[in-house]
Amino acid sequence: MRAVRFASFGEPADVLTVENIPAPQPGPNQVLVRIQVRPINPSDLFVIRGLYGALPRLPAVPGFEGAGVIVGVGEGVINRTIGQLVIPMGAPGLWQEYVVVPADRAIPVPGEIGDRQAATALVNPATAWLMLTETLRVEPGEWVLQNAANSIVGRHVIRLAQRLGFRTINVVRRREVMDDLRALGAHELICEQDEQVVARVHALTGGKGVRYALDSVGGASGSRLAASLGVGGMMLVYGAIAGEPLTIHPGMLLFRSASIRGWWLTHWFQNATPEQVQTLFATLFGLIADGTLTTPIAAEYDLSDVREAVIAAERKTHAGKVLLVG
The missing domain is CATH 3.90.180.10 (Medium-chain alcohol dehydrogenases, catalytic domain)
Structure with missing residues (x-):
């Protein structure tokens, strides 16, 4: 073979x-x-x-x-x-x-x-679904801030936002992808080339920042997401595309009681029971069949x-x- x-x-x-x-x-x-x-x-x-x-x-x-x-x-x-x-x-x-x-x-x-x-x-739909519903447990009406929004996981997050009733702020590197993501259902879009991400997020949230963020890039992009967290906010780091470290001001964690956590799909499967795996795939297959996670x-x-x-x-x-x- x-x-x-x-x-x-x-x-x-x-x-x-x-x-x-x-x-x-x-x-x-x-x-x-x-x-x-x-x-x-x-x-x-x-x-x-x-x-x-x-x-x-x-x-x-x-x-x-x-x-x-x-x-x-x-x-x-x-x-x-x-x-x-x-x-x-x-x-x-x-x-x-x-x-x-x-x-x-x-x-x-x-x-x-x-x-x-x-x-x-398996990889992308499960990552988006589990981060949003099991780890962050995003509540309807809340904002989710994400970078690499034009990735497959990013697109799944946008589609799940429509399904589950939350809103997305989507950070991209190239402005030419914005119309496509808007048509997909993205609520707000920020091009890192054109705008100050932290300032725009605070403007959108009335100065409060966001409760939830998803970072798959790291480096300067992920650091800007971390700086956009509000009181009690959490950022999941699930990728490191940039290959560069995050720079986090300790006051952001201290005075906002914010947190940053790594998330790896492999760990989820290592700890999941057969029943949890069966339930996950039944859910994903349903969302794929109805077009949500295509x-x-x-x-x-x-x-x-x-x-x-x-x-x-x-x-x-x-x-x-x-x-x-x-």
Whole structure:
């Protein structure tokens, strides 16, 4: 089978290779999944560069997310069937043609969703939903301030705001994306090139600042979000795109009783019960099916063209996922 591998950490376009390796076989209580679709996420590229919170032993196959069809079942499997579309969780890298996972870690996908949306159902929709509803518990009518608002998670936050009744203040780097986000339902938009973020947020909130903020950038952008928190406000840091540290004035934390907290989807799954995981996916599948959390697709590349695909994924000229297929 074909597998994308890397034997050293580095720039993805330089270190990734496509190799032919033996396909795995399912053991007892396992299923063999033929992976059909794999999105390229920033977290995948951080892993390849050696900059992620958990790194594999090398050589390794990247890829946290994908969807495929069960093509083999091991002894004792009674609740999964050949031909079933599933999301394989916990597989050691999905940028290959076949993976083996425990049967109960192969999440069945409703027929109305399809493999493209199934392949992108885990990382971004779950991140947006869990941060907003479980960790922050955003109340209707409140403001949520976020940077990287044109990212897929940012777009999901905007859509969930409409569904759950809160309002968003959306910070972007490029003014040309603002009309698209406005059409998506963004309440307020701030281009970092044109405006002072903290001053604009305070103007929008009557000088109070916001109770909730989501930072996926870090550096100066994340620091501006932190400075926009009001009394008792909380900012979740769930990404570090800039690769730069936050600068936080201690008085902001002290006198406003504000807090800044890291948030990682991996930790949620490590601590979740099977029932919580089942409930999460039932919720996400419903929101995907009704269009609330639909992920736009920017381009598709065959698995063999992975180097071109990772370059395209980092250009960010279009809002949407770059997929590896085949």
